[in-house]
Amino acid sequence: MSAGMRAAIRESLANLIFTPRRSLVMIALAVLLLGSTMVLESSNVAALLRDSASRVAQGEYVAVVSSAANEPTAKLKSDACELLGGLPGVRASGSIKRAAHIVFSTSPSQRIAHFEVSPGALQVLGSAPTEAELVVGGAIATDLGLLTSGILGIAGADTRKALVLSEPSIRTGLVDYAVMSVTPPSGYTDVCLVEFESTSPVDATIFISGLLQIPADSVQVKSLEGIEQLGPSPAYAYEKNLARLSWLITAPAFATLWLILSRSRRSELALYKSFGASPLFMAMMGICEQAATLTVAALPCVGASLVAANGEPIALAHAMRVMCLFTLASLGIATLGTFRHFLHRDRTELLRGSE
Amino acid sequence: MSAASLNAVAVSFGQTQVLDGVSLELRTGTVTGVYGPSGSGKSTLLAVASGRLKPTRGSITWSADSDRTRRQLRSAWIPQSPLVLPGRTVLDNVLLAHHIRHPQVAPAIVADALRHLDEVGLAPLAQRNANVLSGGEMQRLAIVRARLAPTPLIVADEPTGALDLRNSSNALAALIAARRSQAILIATHDETIARWCDELYYLESGHLSLRRHTA
Numbered sequence: 361m362s363a364g365m366r367a368a369i370r371e372s373l374a375n376l377i378f379t380p381r382r383s384l385v386m387i388a389l390a391v392l393l394l395g396s397t398m399v400l401e402s403s404n405v406a407a408l409l410r411d412s413a414s415r416v417a418q419g420e421y422v423a424v425v426s427s428a429a430n431e432p433t434a435k436l437k438s439d440a441c442e443l444l445g446g447l448p449g450v451r452a453s454g455s456i457k458r459a460a461h462i463v464f465s466t467s468p469s470q471r472i473a474h475f476e477v478s479p480g481a482l483q484v485l486g487s488a489p490t491e492a493e494l495v496v497g498g499a500i501a502t503d504l505g506l507l508t509s510g511i512l513g514i515a516g517a518d519t520r521k522a523l524v525l526s527e528p529s530i531r532t533g534l535v536d537y538a539v540m541s542v543t544p545p546s547g548y549t550d551v552c553l554v555e556f557e558s559t560s561p562v563d564a565t566i567f568i569s570g571l572l573q574i575p576a577d578s579v580q581v582k583s584l585e586g587i588e589q590l591g592p593s594p595a596y597a598y599e600k601n602l603a604r605l606s607w608l609i610t611a612p613a614f615a616t617l618w619l620i621l622s623r624s625r626r627s628e629l630a631l632y633k634s635f636g637a638s639p640l641f642m643a644m645m646g647i648c649e650q651a652a653t654l655t656v657a658a659l660p661c662v663g664a665s666l667v668a669a670n671g672e673p674i675a676l677a678h679a680m681r682v683m684c685l686f687t688l689a690s691l692g693i694a695t696l697g698t699f700r701h702f703l704h705r706d707r708t709e710l711l712r713g714s715e
Numbered sequence: 716m717s718a719a720s721l722n723a724v725a726v727s728f729g730q731t732q733v734l735d736g737v738s739l740e741l742r743t744g745t746v747t748g749v750y751g752p753s754g755s756g757k758s759t760l761l762a763v764a765s766g767r768l769k770p771t772r773g774s775i776t777w778s779a780d781s782d783r784t785r786r787q788l789r790s791a792w793i794p795q796s797p798l799v800l801p802g803r804t805v806l807d808n809v810l811l812a813h814h815i816r817h818p819q820v821a822p823a824i825v826a827d828a829l830r831h832l833d834e835v836g837l838a839p840l841a842q843r844n845a846n847v848l849s850g851g852e853m854q855r856l857a858i859v860r861a862r863l864a865p866t867p868l869i870v871a872d873e874p875t876g877a878l879d880l881r882n883s884s885n886a887l888a889a890l891i892a893a894r895r896s897q898a899i900l901i902a903t904h905d906e907t908i909a910r911w912c913d914e915l916y917y918l919e920s921g922h923l924s925l926r927r928h929t930a
Contacts, residue, residue, distance in 0.1 A: 366818035378802030627798050634767065634792035635812040635864060 368641050371632075372648035382621070383653065389617055390657030393610040394686050398661045402668040402679035404603050409672050412594040421451070422484055425552040425568050428580045436572065436579070438545035441552035442480045444571050449557050454480025455549035462539050464504060472500055473538040478545040484553040485535060497536040604682075611686045615693035618650060622698070643698045650694055654687050716743045717778055718867035718898035719764055719790070724773035725921075726759050733759045734770070735921035741898040743867055746891060748912030749902050755918045757902035758872055764900055765790035765870040778867050788812060791861035791897075793871035793890070797853030799845035805832065806841040808856055812864035824863070831859045835889040851882025855889050862893045869893055871901045875908060887911065 376383045412420075427435060436455070444453035455478045461471040477485075477495075487495060496506060554568060569576040598604060622629065632642065665679035719741045726734040733756040741747055741764065749757055762768035766777065766789035777789045791812065799808050809828050813820045832838045835855040840848065845856060854874065861869045874890060875883035883905070891911050893899060901908055909915055915927040 363817055367815055370818045371814060374803065374807070375800075378800075380802075382801075628800060631798050631800065631811065632815065634765070634790075635815055635860075636788045637815050641815065 364638075364641060365644060368644035369648050372645045373652065375645070376649055376652055386618070386621065386653045387657050390614060390653050391660055393614045394654065394657055394683065395661040395664055397607050397610045397686055398665040398679040398683055399668045400603055400606055401682040402665040402675045403670075404601060405598065405678045406668060406670045406672045406675035408594045408597050408601075409674060410670070412597075417486070419486070419555070421556040423554045423556065423568060424582045425554060425572075426550060426580050426582075428578050435548040436550075436552050436574075438478060438547055438549040438552075440572055441549060441554075442478050442545040444552075444554055444568075445480045445483075447571060449567075450571075451555045451557055452480050452483040453552065453554040454478035454482065454484055455545050456481050456551045456553060457547075457549045459541065470504070475535070475538055475540050476543045477540045479542060480545075481553050482540070482542060484555045493542055495535075495540040495542065497538050499536045500539065607682050607686045607689065611689035612693055614686070615690040615697065618646075618690070618694045619697045622646070622694075639698075643695050646698045647691055647695055650691055651687070654690070658683060716867070717741065717776075718743055719778070719900075720776045721764060722774050722776075724763055724770040724775065726756070726763060726768065727771050732921050734763065736773070737918075737921070737923045739764070739916070739923065741868060741900055743896065743898050744894055745913045746894055746899045746901065746911060748909050748915045749900070749918050749923070750904060750909060750915070751918035756921055757918055760918060760923075761870050761872050761900065761902050765792055765868070767792075788864050788866035790868040790870045791864035791866045793854075793857045793861050793869065793874045795873040795876045797848075797850060797857050799848070799853055799856060801846055803845055804842050805837055805845050805848065805856055808845045809860045809863055811860055812866075816865075828859070828863055831862055834892065835859055835885065849882075851879070851886060854882065854886045858886055858889045858893070862889075862897070867897055869897050869899045871899065873903055873905075874901065875903075875905055883907070 425436065425441075438455040438457070441453055441455045444450050455476075457476045459474045459476045462474040464470045464472060482495065496504075500506075552568075552572075556567075565579065565581045566576050568581060569579050572579070629642065632645075637645075661683065662680070666676055669675035669679065717740055721737055721739040721741075724734055724737045724739075725732070737760060739747070739760075749760060751757055759768065763770050763775065766775070779789045800811065806825070806828060807814070809832065810820050810824065813824055829838055829841060832841055835858065837852060837855055837859065840852065845853070848856060858871075858874070861871070869890070871890060875886055884907075887908060890899065890901075901912065903909060913928070914925065916923050917926050918924075
């Protein structure tokens with residue numbers, strides 16, 4: 361680092377330290393503008409992520425695929441459905457097929473709805489991974505007085521290891537009243553559940569029919585109950601949110617305030633210039649003063665952003681990114697303003713500034 | 716030795732001709748005074764001589780330019796109204812020209828600064844905040860700052876204009892003492908200062924005319 365640069369840094373720090381009132385005003389303005397920008401970004405991203413996580417948990421990106429009503433012959437293959445889960449853009453998939461009612465040997469005997477589900481379907485339904493052959497809904501289990509992870513005897517069938525879940529699916533309450541046999545996919549299925557990544561295309565019908573290699577009008581794609589099917593991804597929602605560009609207003613605002621304050625320091629700056637400070641020295645000094653001000657202001661801003669991020673590292677990362685953009689933009693504008701002032705200012709103003 | 720030489724310098728702002736064909740030699744050991752009515756172009760002449768304003772026509776030669784390796788200043792400036800860096804000590808203020816060039820000022824220069832401050836009665840205030848100085852003290856500070864600057868030329872614009880008689884005399888004595896090693900160009904209305912000048916010029920309508928020369 362050259363002696364001139366070190367001298368500029370020394371002078372800028374001295375100016376900040378020895379004019380505390382002026383420095384505090386700028387720090388307060390920086391906290392206000394930078395902080396509001398960062399907190400806005402952080403809270404926006406956190407809200408988007410929270411909302412998206414909630415919607416994903418409820419099955420926002422789960423498509424319920426069945427044969428179209430007018431195409432009863434267009435059957436869906438279970439294994440093809442299960443294999444969709446390994447494709448890009450698909451988080452999981454699996455088949456659900458209605459099976460014969462199960463009759464429990466109670467007195468009086470009870471007939472319970474019974475579905476054959478593939479492991480992939482269980483995953484789509486949001487059930488905890490299990491090696492059990494049967495998954496019994498909590499509502500039924502309560503009626504039958506079953507214990508969790510018990511051995512269950514079913515009339516007409518072999519004794520099988522069953523798992524009783526109080527809430528077999530976080531995404532639909534229907535299976536709470538059913539028994540699901542976990543079976544490898546084979547033959548045809550009634551329903552194929554497909555859960556997409558949140559970045560998947562919106563037109564699910566065309567996408568799914570293409571993957572299953574059947575005509576698009578042969579399948580019917582519905583959303584999981586109560587959830588808008590394949591809504592915008594968090595990234596898409598973020599792109600559409602203009603608040604993410606707030607730094608484009610606040611950074612120039614801060615730079616402008618900085619330049620206005622610099623104009624009030626015209627005599628002081630003229631003194632520097634008349635004793636040999638070059639435009640580069642002045643710009644360097646301005647950059648250092650502003651950078652130091654922003655550094656001090658950044659501490660409470662990061663703290664506030666951390667709170668607004670609500671434990672979402674991505675939200676905090678976005679706030680930090682906005683802080684960098686804000687800093688670069690305001691430093692750039694202020695530096696250009698300084699150069700413009702010292703290199704191109706009107707000659708009469710130069711005289712005025714020196715007196 | 717010539718500190719600066721102005722050759723047929725002309726300055727105009729738009730249609731207004733402020734200086735017209737001004738030639739002036741500023742030599743080390745000489746106090747050059749310029750007086751004239753308000754608006755005659757004194758401040759413009761000082762700005763041109765100090766290198767802060769480029770002339771529209773003509774040329775200026777500074778001796779400082781011949782030895783840039785020593786990072787000399789073309790001129791040091793003493794404004795009419797005392798200016799200080801806010802919040803900084805008196806010592807910091809008088810060392811401004813050195814602080815701009817070096818992050819750490821050599822002890823010999825600091826000692827020299829204290830000696831100069833002592834000459835003008837400001838040594839006891841060296842570590843005081845310059846903001847609290849009186850107008851006269853601030854002007855003496857400005858004079859010491861100019862004397863300490865690494866330059867052969869001091870340019871002073873009405874240096875005692877804002878001071879009372881006693882402060883004016885003290886400041887003037889401090890300024891004239893700089894003649895030993897520097898050339899001094901002063902714009903003034905003050906007859907007291909005019910009497911101290913080795914060369915006195917009258918400026919009117921952009922033209923400079925010699926009124927007095929002391930060999």
